[in-house]
Amino acid sequence: MSRGLVTFLCGVVFCGVMNAQGFTKVDFQRDVQPILKANCIGCHGPAQQMNNFRLDRRHDAMRGGTIAVIAPGSSQSSHLFLRLISRDTIGMPMPPTGPLPPDLIETIKKWIDQGAEWPDTASGETPPPPPDPKATRLMDALRSGNSSAFRKLLR
Numbered sequence: 001m002s003r004g005l006v007t008f009l010c011g012v013v014f015c016g017v018m019n020a021q022g023f024t025k026v027d028f029q030r031d032v033q034p035i036l037k038a039n040c041i042g043c044h045g046p047a048q049q050m051n052n053f054r055l056d057r058r059h060d061a062m063r064g065g066t067i068a069v070i071a072p073g074s075s076q077s078s079h080l081f082l083r084l085i086s087r088d089t090i091g092m093p094m095p096p097t098g099p100l101p102p103d104l105i106e107t108i109k110k111w112i113d114q115g116a117e118w119p120d121t122a123s124g125e126t127p128p129p130p131p132d133p134k135a136t137r138l139m140d141a142l143r144s145g146n147s148s149a150f151r152k153l154l155r
C-alpha cells in the first residue's frame with residue numbers, strides 16, 4: 001500500500017470516529033423523542049398537560065405554555081433545558097421526581113443547540129386530509145370552463 005493511501009485511510013477512519021463522538025448530529029426521532037416519551041409525556045402529553053404544556057406535539061412544544069420553552073440554537077435560553085439542570089428560576093426542576101441521567105440531558109442540550117429540528121414525520125400532529133381526487137377534477141373542470149367534463153363528473 002502506498003503511503004498516500006495509508007494516510008487517506010487513516011483520515012477516513014479518524015473522521016468516522018470523530019463523527020461518532022464529537023460532532024454527531026442529534027436526531028430528534030432517534031435520540032430525543034424516546035427521552036421525552038419515557039420521562040415527560042406522562043405529565044405533558046395527551047392525558048395531562050401540566051402548566052398547559054405538552055411535549056408530544058411539535059406545535060405545542062415549540063410554542064410552550066406560559067413562556068417559550070425551546071429556543072432553537074440556544075439551550076442556555078431554553079427553559080426546558082434550564083429545568084433539566086435545575087437552573088430555572090421560574091419553576092421546579094424537571095422531571096419533578098429527580099434529574100435525568102447526564103447523558104440524556106446532554107442529548108437534549110445538543111439537540112436544542114443544533115437548532116431543535118423536529119421533523120414533520122414526528123410532529124405528532126395529524127396532517128390535513130388529502131383532497132378528494134374527484135373533487136379536485138371537478139374544480140379543475142370548473143376553473144377551465146370545461147362544462148361537458150364538469151357535467152360528466154357530476155353524474
Ligand code: HEC
Pocket residue numbers: 036039040041042043044050051052053064065066067069079080083090091092094095096097100
Ligand atoms: C410528574 C409530572 C411531571 C413530569 C414527569 C414532568 N413534568 Fe414538567 N411540569 C410539571 C408541573 C406540575 C409543571 C408546572 C409547575 C412548574 O412550572 O414549576 C411543569 C412544568 C414544566 C415546564 C414549564 C412549562 C411552561 O410553559 O411554563 C417545562 C418546560 C417542563 N415542565 C418540562 C418537562 C420535561 C422536559 C420533562 C421530562 C424530562 C417533564 N417536564 C416531566 C410536571 C411534570
